[in-house]
Every structure is written in structure tokens, then in C-alpha cells.
Amino acid sequence: MRKLLFVLPLVLFWACGQKGNVSIEGKIDNADGKTLYLDHLHVASKTTVDSVKLDEEGRFEFDLNVTQPEFYLLRLSNGKLLTLLAEANDKMLVYSKAENMNKKYIVEGSNGSKLVKQINDTLNVTKAKVAKIRKQLEEKKNDADFSTVSQNLVAEYVEAIQAQREFSIDFIMQNATSLASYMALYQKIDNNTFTLNENKDIQFVKIVASSMRALYPEHEYTKAILANYKTLEKRMANLNMAKMIEEKGANFPEIKLPDTNGKEVALSSFEGKFIVLSFWASQDPNSRKQNKTLKKIYDKYKSKGLRIYQISVDQDEELWKKAIKEDKMNWTNVCDVENGSSYAVRLLNVQKVPANYLIDQRGEIVGKDLFARRLEEKVAEYVK
Structure with missing residues (x-):
């Protein structure tokens, strides 16, 4: 003892x-x-x-x-x-x-802290270059040859911004498993300029998000970047849609599919109305549940200008028509049964059903994948 x-x-x-x-x-x-x-x-x-x-x-x-x-x-x-x-x-x-x-x-x-220092040191150099160029632009704005000088300085500015972007991309690709890459994604040169400044840079958010989800699934930074990626994905879908609309010179993409009577109905025939462009499948329980919500909303707002253009991805015509009858769907329902409406699905980048786009009276997309109460609230906002 x-x-x-x-x-x-x-x-x-x-x-x-x-x-x-x-x-x-x-x-x-x-x-x-x-x-x-x-x-x-x-x-x-x-x-x-x-x-x-x-x-x-x-x-x-x-x-x-x-x-x-x-x-x-x-x-x-x-x-x-x-x-x-x-x-x-x-x-x-x-x-x-x-x-x-x-x-x-x-x-x-500390390897992680060295990586943080590397990206911060590089950003500080870029910030100094940008600040110097802006100062020169301000100082020379009254010079007789300002037009030529400004062109050269703007070219230097663009080069500095692009060099920083390329550094950030290389850093992320080489260090995707480090939390330092999270910092590299969201660095700013100034309050309005991110180092990753192009729409396609969302791919690097995805790379880091995937790595962090695999390594640290419960980390607060993992949850934050996954939420941000989801938001950016939706924004990109809307931007892509807007770009496609602009390129086609129309208020919204032209889709023309046969209804239950075999008559082709064009989405553009509803121009000037508020449209719920909906995708569904007769054998999908969530789609059938969504149909009940659509029925309630349509009956309430159809007299005020609401239109539903619903595209089925079915490849069985009988099941499609049977579901329409069972769910008492009294709006426009179309389907390319042979191909499961694949053209429209690809055109609008539909990944799953149910899905929807909300198009206002001016042809602008004002919502995507809104369901239940959120869908009705958005419709009520535009259809009065």
C-alpha cells in the first residue's frame, strides 16, 4: 500500500x-x-x-x-x-x-499554416499590384495621352487578376485535401472581386466540397461549403437558362410537345402569363404528391393568369394518361413518350423529378424547384 x-x-x-x-x-x-x-x-x-x-x-x-x-x-x-x-x-x-x-x-x-501563408502572401502581392495600377490611373487621368496609358494599365490590371485566379486554381488542385483550399476559394482582391471570378469556377468549389465531405463530413466548414455549392448550382442553372434564352432571342426556351390528344403545344403559347414549368413521372410518389399541390394552386390562381405547362418523363402512354385522370390535372400536360421527353430534360438540365421552373410574365425565371408552401407563396407574389 x-x-x-x-x-x-x-x-x-x-x-x-x-x-x-x-x-x-x-x-x-x-x-x-x-x-x-x-x-x-x-x-x-x-x-x-x-x-x-x-x-x-x-x-x-x-x-x-x-x-x-x-x-x-x-x-x-x-x-x-x-x-x-x-x-x-x-x-x-x-x-x-x-x-x-x-x-x-x-x-x-505546421504544413497547413504554411499553405495559408502561401495563399495570403500571394494575395497581398496581387493587392499591391492592383492598388498601384489604380493609383496610376487616378494620377494620369488628366494627361493628354491618358487613353493610351489607361489601355496599358487596364491590360496590366486584367493580367494581375488573371494571374491570381490561375494561382488559386493551381493551389486548389494541388491541395484539395487541405482546409487551406477552403480559404483559397473565397479570397477577395477587394470587396467586389473574388480571386475566383468566373462562373465556371464553381467546379473548384465542387472539388473542395467533395474532398471535405469525404475527410471531415461533420466539420462546420464542410457544411458551409456544401450549402454554398448548392446555392451556386442553382444560380448557375438560372444563368445558363438566361443565356440560352438570350441566344435564342426569345423570352423563354421553345419547347413543343404533344398533349394527351397528340396535339403539339408550345410553351411560347403561354407568353405573357405566369408559368409553372413542371417535370414529373406517373410512377414517382413525390411527383404524384406534388400534383395535389399543383391542383390546389391552379384552381386558386388560374382565373388570375396562372398557367401550368407540365412535362412528363414517362415512356408508357397508358400510365401517363391514367395518372392525369386520377390526379384530375386540368392543365396542359405534354410528353414525348418515345423518348421520355429527353430533349426538354436536357435543355433544362433536369436531374430528378419532380422539378420546376417558374417563369414570370416578362419571361424571366424567378424560381426553381419550389414546392408546397414555398411554391404557392411565389405564385401569389406574381399572380394577383
């Missing part, structure tokens, strides 16, 4: 002295008397997890326990800060100066 009592205090001492699986040590020069905060950076907020008042040497040490990669800020009470990406077993060494903490600093012992 005496031996056990001797060992126990040592065990307790060891347990109390354990540190987290991440350590952050370093030195901030010229920060005597200032407080250094360690903030956990969330998607839309931050929480302070530790702090220390720095002496004239500016040395600090923080310990953390992390189970997955997390963003942290080292923030001085003068407002200067720098971003770190902590991963399990990182032993970080950080050095900086109080006056330009995020511009010139050194970090070792």
Missing part, C-alpha cells in the same frame, strides 16, 4: 502537466504591453480561447487539443492578426512584428 501511495501523486502530476496535441510558440517583436489573443475562427464568427500579455521579449505559448483541422487567429490588441491552420500534432513556431503582423511573418512546424 505504501508503494501505491508513493506512485499516485506522480501519476496525478503527470496528468495535470499534459499539454494539448498542438502547441503554438513564438515571438512578436515590438509588442511590449500588448495582449495577444488566440481566436478559434468559425465560418461566420470567432471565439477567443486563450490570451497572454506580452512583455518586452514578446514571447508566447499556447496549447490546443484538435481532432480535425481548425483555423485560428493570433490577434494583437492593436488589431493586427495572422491566420493559422492547426492540425493534430502540429508544433508551431511563429515569429512576427507587431506593426505588420500578417504581412511579414515566419511559421514552422
Whole structure:
């Protein structure tokens, strides 16, 4: 028993002295008397997890326990800060100066934090180039040769923006499994200019989202990027539709399919009306459920100008017509039974049923895949 009592205090001492699986040590020069905060950076907020008042040497040490990669800020009470990406077993060494903490600093012992530094350093260079070009444009606006000078400067501006975009793309492709790529996706050159600035750049959101979902399915950043990707997908679908409409020179895409009597009905025949362009299948339970909602909405608003142009993807004519009769669908229902209305499905990029587009009286798409109460609210907004 005496031996056990001797060992126990040592065990307790060891347990109390354990540190987290991440350590952050370093030195901030010229920060005597200032407080250094360690903030956990969330998607839309931050929480302070530790702090220390720095002496004239500016040395600090923080310990953390992390189970997955997390963003942290080292923030001085003068407002200067720098971003770190902590991963399990990182032993970080950080050095900086109080006056330009995020511009010139050194970090070792953390691959994630080095990647964050790489993208931030590159962005800072681009920002400096852009700021210089804008200043030159302002200074030379009254020069006699401003037209020529401005063309050259604008060309430099575009080149700088494009170089930053290409860097971000290369970075993401090489580091898609790192949370640092999340930062690379959403960096801005200024308040109105993202580094990834083209519609097709949504593909890189998808790459990072897929990687994060596989590696960290419950991470708050994973949930945020998946939600953002879903929003961007819808926006792209509407943009693609608008582009197609513009190219065709019509208010909305022309679709002409046979109804239950074999008579071809064109979507354009409803021009000037509010249209619910709906896709469904007779054997799909959710489609049949949606038909009940459509019935209720149509009966309520048809006298005020609502029209439904419903496209079935059925390839069995009898089942299609039987469902129309059972659901008492008294609006326009069309179907290319031979091909499952494949042309219309491809044209509007329909991935599943039920699906819908809402087209207002001016031919503009004002909604997509709205169901139940949200569908009725949108219809009521336009049909009065």
C-alpha cells in the first residue's frame, strides 16, 4: 500500500502537466504591453480561447487539443492578426512584428499554416499590384495621352487578376485535401472581386466540397461549403437558362410537345402569363404528391393568369394518361413518350423529378424547384 501511495501523486502530476496535441510558440517583436489573443475562427464568427500579455521579449505559448483541422487567429490588441491552420500534432513556431503582423511573418512546424501563408502572401502581392495600377490611373487621368496609358494599365490590371485566379486554381488542385483550399476559394482582391471570378469556377468549389465531405463530413466548414455549392448550382442553372434564352432571342426556351390528344403545344403559347414549368413521372410518389399541390394552386390562381405547362418523363402512354385522370390535372400536360421527353430534360438540365421552373410574365425565371408552401407563396407574389 505504501508503494501505491508513493506512485499516485506522480501519476496525478503527470496528468495535470499534459499539454494539448498542438502547441503554438513564438515571438512578436515590438509588442511590449500588448495582449495577444488566440481566436478559434468559425465560418461566420470567432471565439477567443486563450490570451497572454506580452512583455518586452514578446514571447508566447499556447496549447490546443484538435481532432480535425481548425483555423485560428493570433490577434494583437492593436488589431493586427495572422491566420493559422492547426492540425493534430502540429508544433508551431511563429515569429512576427507587431506593426505588420500578417504581412511579414515566419511559421514552422505546421504544413497547413504554411499553405495559408502561401495563399495570403500571394494575395497581398496581387493587392499591391492592383492598388498601384489604380493609383496610376487616378494620377494620369488628366494627361493628354491618358487613353493610351489607361489601355496599358487596364491590360496590366486584367493580367494581375488573371494571374491570381490561375494561382488559386493551381493551389486548389494541388491541395484539395487541405482546409487551406477552403480559404483559397473565397479570397477577395477587394470587396467586389473574388480571386475566383468566373462562373465556371464553381467546379473548384465542387472539388473542395467533395474532398471535405469525404475527410471531415461533420466539420462546420464542410457544411458551409456544401450549402454554398448548392446555392451556386442553382444560380448557375438560372444563368445558363438566361443565356440560352438570350441566344435564342426569345423570352423563354421553345419547347413543343404533344398533349394527351397528340396535339403539339408550345410553351411560347403561354407568353405573357405566369408559368409553372413542371417535370414529373406517373410512377414517382413525390411527383404524384406534388400534383395535389399543383391542383390546389391552379384552381386558386388560374382565373388570375396562372398557367401550368407540365412535362412528363414517362415512356408508357397508358400510365401517363391514367395518372392525369386520377390526379384530375386540368392543365396542359405534354410528353414525348418515345423518348421520355429527353430533349426538354436536357435543355433544362433536369436531374430528378419532380422539378420546376417558374417563369414570370416578362419571361424571366424567378424560381426553381419550389414546392408546397414555398411554391404557392411565389405564385401569389406574381399572380394577383
